[in-house]
Amino acid sequence: MPWNPAYEPVIGLEVHAQLKTVSKAFCGCSTRFGDNPNSNVCPVCLGMPGVLPVLNRQVVEFTLLMGLATHCSIRPRSSFARKNYFYPDLPKGYQISQFDEPICSKGWVEFEMHDGTRRRVGITRIHMEEDAGKSIHDLDIDSLVDLNRCGVPLIEIVSEPDLRTPAEASRYLQTIRQIVTYLGICDGNMEEGSLRCDANVSVRKVGAEEFGTKTEVKNMNSFRFVERAIEFEINRQIEVLESGGRVVQETMLWDSAQGVALPMRSKEEAHDYRYFPEPDLVPVVVDEPWIAGARSSLPEFPEVRRDRYVASFRLPKYDADILTAEKPLADYFELVVSGLSKQNDETVKLASNWTMTEVLRVVNEKRVALSELPVTPKRLASMINLIVNGTISGKIAKEVFEEMMAANEDPEVVVKRKGLVQISDTVAIELTIDEILAANPAEVEKYRAGKQQVFGFFVGEVMKRMKGKANPKMVNEVLKKKLER
Amino acid sequence: MSVTLKDVEHIATLARLSFSDEEKRQFTDQLNTILSYIDQLNTLDTSSVAPLAQVIDTENVLRNDVVVPGLPTERALANAPARTEEFFKVPKVIGEK
Numbered sequence: 001m002p003w004n005p006a007y008e009p010v011i012g013l014e015v016h017a018q019l020k021t022v023s024k025a026f027c028g029c030s031t032r033f034g035d036n037p038n039s040n041v042c043p044v045c046l047g048m049p050g051v052l053p054v055l056n057r058q059v060v061e062f063t064l065l066m067g068l069a070t071h072c073s074i075r076p077r078s079s080f081a082r083k084n085y086f087y088p089d090l091p092k093g094y095q096i097s098q099f100d101e102p103i104c105s106k107g108w109v110e111f112e113m114h115d116g117t118r119r120r121v122g123i124t125r126i127h128m129e130e131d132a133g134k135s136i137h138d139l140d141i142d143s144l145v146d147l148n149r150c151g152v153p154l155i156e157i158v159s160e161p162d163l164r165t166p167a168e169a170s171r172y173l174q175t176i177r178q179i180v181t182y183l184g185i186c187d188g189n190m191e192e193g194s195l196r197c198d199a200n201v202s203v204r205k206v207g208a209e210e211f212g213t214k215t216e217v218k219n220m221n222s223f224r225f226v227e228r229a230i231e232f233e234i235n236r237q238i239e240v241l242e243s244g245g246r247v248v249q250e251t252m253l254w255d256s257a258q259g260v261a262l263p264m265r266s267k268e269e270a271h272d273y274r275y276f277p278e279p280d281l282v283p284v285v286v287d288e289p290w291i292a293g294a295r296s297s298l299p300e301f302p303e304v305r306r307d308r309y310v311a312s313f314r315l316p317k318y319d320a321d322i323l324t325a326e327k328p329l330a331d332y333f334e335l336v337v338s339g340l341s342k343q344n345d346e347t348v349k350l351a352s353n354w355t356m357t358e359v360l361r362v363v364n365e366k367r368v369a370l371s372e373l374p375v376t377p378k379r380l381a382s383m384i385n386l387i388v389n390g391t392i393s394g395k396i397a398k399e400v401f402e403e404m405m406a407a408n409e410d411p412e413v414v415v416k417r418k419g420l421v422q423i424s425d426t427v428a429i430e431l432t433i434d435e436i437l438a439a440n441p442a443e444v445e446k447y448r449a450g451k452q453q454v455f456g457f458f459v460g461e462v463m464k465r466m467k468g469k470a471n472p473k474m475v476n477e478v479l480k481k482k483l484e485r
Numbered sequence: 486m487s488v489t490l491k492d493v494e495h496i497a498t499l500a501r502l503s504f505s506d507e508e509k510r511q512f513t514d515q516l517n518t519i520l521s522y523i524d525q526l527n528t529l530d531t532s533s534v535a536p537l538a539q540v541i542d543t544e545n546v547l548r549n550d551v552v553v554p555g556l557p558t559e560r561a562l563a564n565a566p567a568r569t570e571e572f573f574k575v576p577k578v579i580g581e582k
Binding site: 023036040042055058087088141143 | 501544549551555558567570571574
C-alpha cells in the first residue's frame, strides 16, 4: 500500500554481514554453520574467566576490503569497545564491538533503480564486532542455547538516513549484498542469517527540514520483508500523526506471518549499553602498505563488469545485468565464453542465452550451487560448440543439456550414446521431403496458392519423420526450394 | 560524582538483579564512598593528557585465520546448571535483546 504523499519517509539501514573466515573473531574455534550444538566452543568464546581474546587478522582484511569498496576513509588506528548487556546467548555479558573508533567511516555506495535513476547513499561507518550465540525459544518453559555462533566475526554497515522509499532500501540492501559477495567476504545468505538488516524509519511532512521521531524495525530476513516491513511502518507512523498522536521512539519487530510490525515490549529493551574501551585488545593500526595491498586485491565490481559485457561482448544490457548480478554466475559465464571454439557476437549471445535460461533455471529448481552443477562451464561451452558446428540443433541441445544434468556426462558422450547427431545429409533430407510432399498434395496446393502458414506444417512433418534430428536450417532451405519450384 | 538511589535501581535492572530497599540504600552509600575516593583524581590537571585505554604500548596483536580445536561439548557443558542434550538450558527469556 503506498503511503500518504503529504509525507516523506526517511530510512537508514544497519546491515550485519557475517564474515567468511574459517575461525572466529577472537579465538580459533570453527565458524562452520550447522554443526552439532556447542561443538565449536572454547574458554574464550564461552566467556570463561581469565582468558584473552586475540583478533583474527582476516577479520581486519575483510573489513578493509568492504571499507575500500564503499569509498570509506580508513582510520589508521582503531580500537575495540565492550557493549554491555545481559542475555543468555552472550556468556561474557558484553559484546566486543567498536564504538567511537570504527575502522571505516564516511563512505558511499551507488546503485540504479529499476527506472534507471541513480542513487548515492552515504555510509556512516563500518565496524568489526562479534556475533552472539543462538537461543531456541520454541519450547514450553525453558530456552536452549547453542554458543557455536558466539564470537563469529561480523561487520556492521550503517547507512546515512539517505533512503526515501522501501524500494530504495531494498535496492541498497541488494547492493550491499552484491558487494560483500563479490568481495567474497560474506556468503550473503539472508535465510541462514549471514546477512541481517535493521531499519531506522521516520516520516516527515514533505518539504520539512527536520527528521521525525524514528523507530527501529528488526527481524526482516528477506528482501521482500524489508520492503514490506518498512512500508508497513511508514503507514503506521503516518496514521499515528494524522490522528493527532506522536511517534514514540521504540523498537518494532516484523512479524512476517501476520504482515505487521509490533513494538517490542519496552521492559525488555534496556538500551543502555555502557560502552567502554575493551582492555583485553590492543589497537589495530592499518598503515598505507596494508591499505594499498587490500586495494590491489579488489575485484572488478558488477557495474564495471556489466559495462564491459556490453562493450566487448556486445551483449544487450538486459543480459549483462542478469549475468553480472552475482559473481559466481558472471564467473561461470566467462568460463563458458573462454571455452567457445569460435568467439563472435553470435556464439557469445548463445552462451549468454544458455546461461541465463537453462543454467539459471536448473540452479533455481534444484537449489544447487553453480560450482556443483554437472553442466560445468566447459561442458556447456562444448555443447554450444556442437550447435555452432552443426552437429546438433538448438532443439536437440535442450535434450543434451538435460542428459548432461542427469548423467553427469560430457555433451559429446551424450550425443554419441543417445544417437543425437543432427542429420545434415542433403540426400536423406531431400528424400524425406519428397515423400511428405507426395503424401500431402492438397497442402502443397494450398501453399502454392499463397497460404504461407502451411510451411510450418511441412517442417513439423519432416522433423517428426526424422525424429527431430534433421538440421532445421537445411530442412527450411530444401523445403522452400521444392515448394517454390 | 555521585550516584542516586535511582541510578542503583537502573544498574540493577540492567544487570537483572533485584534488591531490597535496605540493600539499595546500602549500595548507594557504598558506591558513593568509592566514587568520592576516585574523585581525588579530579584534582589533577589532565587537560593535556590523551585518554588511555591500554597500559601496554603495543598494537596489532593478531592471529592467523586457522581453526584450533576448542573444548569437547561435554567439557563445555560440564559447569552448566542445566542442560538438554547438547544445549545449555536457561529460564525462558521472552523478547529480543
